[in-house]
Amino acid sequence: MTKLRSFGLMGILILSAAPNSAFALCATPPTLNGTFRGNDGGTYYIRQVGSNVWWFGRSADQPPTFANVFKGVRNGNTITGDWADVPLGRTRGAGTMTLNVVNNADLRRTAVTGGFGGSRFFIPCEDVILNPQ
Template identity: 45%
Template sequence: MKTKTLELKHWILPLLLGVILLFANCEREPLVEEELNVSNTEEEDVITKEKKKYLEEKGYDLINIDIDIIDIDWCSIVPNLSGYYYANDGGHYYVRHINNKIYWFGEHPSGIWANVFTGTISGKTITGDFYDVPKGRIAGSGSLTLRVGCFGSGFTKVSGNNFGGSVWTKAILPTNLPRPRSAGFGVRNDFNDITGKWIGNDGGHYYIRQIGNRVIWFGEHSFTSGRPAWANIAWGSRFYSQLWLDWIDVPKGNTNSAGGILRGFVEEPNYISLGHNTGGFGGSKLWR
């Protein structure tokens, strides 16, 4: 009798577990569908807003016209691509598009990686280079080629084997963005290598990467309501102690400067002075 009871328990327990999992999956499926619908709705809302903005710039009277009946081949148009994008690598990307230039700062909320991209757009193709900066822990770099989606709805990666993301989707900027953190890599007390985290006399946190004579940074300052007051990238070269950089704001922050030039000097291993700045750049001293 005991043997039969034990055999019965061996059959009942797996059966009960299977029923529980079945109901759990049944409960989960609507939630997954709902999450996907929210994501799709968000994407559609962003693109609709961009279409309205484009038509207003072209002089259309949107009060009396339904954009859905306007005969336009939207997929043939590449609008200004500036804005926030999320990607299938889990990253936040803050993109700036000026003339035929594309810039971004990308970061993973966990802090595992952060990168700066500078490139050129021709038609619907973007080509350029990315450089990891020490707001993350990975120190990579390489080239990327991207294809712009229908009416700037996002990008897809055409080439770039050492870059994780492959699909970017334009979306609404989240309310809470990743805050400043300690450097994920870098050095101190090294006059010949300025890679690391620096603090400016403007209160900014600057994550600088030096590769040979190439210099790239991401800077941000003063979070309010989950977003920095300003955020910028800089890129350029180092010649001995001199820094020759260009900079531009990216839309992680609230400012929207078209940027300018920066000229600096590595005065000491952990001290940089900045001068002859244009475009409204405020900082003049950085300490590591």
């Protein structure tokens, strides 16, 4: 009975140490280029060319509530730039934005003007439709 309890405890320890399968295959991409999700419900198509960072973002609804563009400059883990809504969406705003690059799959807004809604932009690692390997 002692051996059975030891094996049971060992099994629990092994299972609790195993990584969650949703995160087991996640890897940070080598560049910022990709399709990101925003915590505002939007999809953001991001491209970095040298130190310049560009994006087109839009809400998922039809017709889109918002659609915007961003152009910024990356300096280390900080991106600073300008954003503006475009006529595809119903909102009309513009301003400046600063983002912190947590890694190439996770951006966090640290400052904004003009009322931009999203504050986190990330590549969901399980999202093979938007980001095929």
